[in-house]
Amino acid sequence: MNVYGLAAIVTGGASGLGGATADMLAANGAKVTIFDLNEDMGQEKAAAIGGHFVKVNVADEAEVEAGVASAAEKHGTARVLVNCAGIGAPSKVIDREGNPVPLKTFSTIINVNLIGSFNVLAKFSAALHTADPIGEERGVVINTASVAAYEGQIGQAAYAASKGGIVGMTLPIAREFARYGIRVMTIAPGLFLTPLLASLPREAQDSLGAQVPFPTRLGDPTEYAALVNSIITNPMLNGETIRLDGAIRMAPK
Secondary structure, X not given: OOOOOOEEEEEOOOOHHHHHHHHHHHHOOOEEEEEEOOHHHHHHHHHHHOOEEEEOOOOOHHHHHHHHHHHHHHHOOOOEEEEOOOOOOOOOOEOOOOOEOOHHHHHXXXXXXXXXXXXXXXXXXXXXXXXXXXXXXXXXXXXXXXXXXXXXXXXXXXXXXXXXXXXXXXXXXXXXHHHHOEEEEEEXXXXXXXXXXHOOOHHHHHHHHOOOXXXXXXXXXXXXXXXXXXXXXXXXXXXXXXXXXXXXXXXXX
16 A cells, blocks of 8 residues: 555654654655644644644544544545554552552553554544455554563553553454454554653663664664555555564563
8 A cells, every 4th residue: 555645644643653654654645634632743743744633632532533533524534544642651560668559550551552542443443444445455553562562661560561452452453354454553662762762861862772782772763654654555564563673672670
């Protein structure tokens, strides 16, 4: 599937991995709608790429449904969904005083990262599954997991669980959507220079980058976007999670 002329939705598309993906899709001729909670950055990104912005909480059913409808009204039925929206505040299960973490801390991360990704892909696919095919397929969903799904570090129980859930639902949903010609893929990035890591001192960035076997540096969001493009254009990529991590395997902490 060639992205030129296609309508696409990118969640978390105002910055970071989502921002780079929105840039790539627009540069290749796609009509991009950005879902994000940051209205200022979302509007700015949409204006820069000639796209459309909708303020959306991915964990809210009504907001996602309205966002998908707004994207369709602006650009037609979306054929590509890239789920990049996510949060990941660290938290240990038991604090230094021996108190358990409030359940809301855990559930909030699960709600945004895992349930939010499912929410958007469900609404997106419901709108897409009756559209006319383009060649042999109708479209593609690309979710974002993390290497933490496999090697979650201390303090990442909620984040690792949310990303592990994304990995776990990839194949069953791909099998379900096969009848509609909708592919489902997941990318599990390693250490990338997202706004969170970019806010760290240079010494800390270099230290993190030194943990990557090769290339020995933090990943660039454009490299994530390049893999998104490869997945879209290769119809045999389906039902799989691809690690994009420079061969890193995370230590316990």
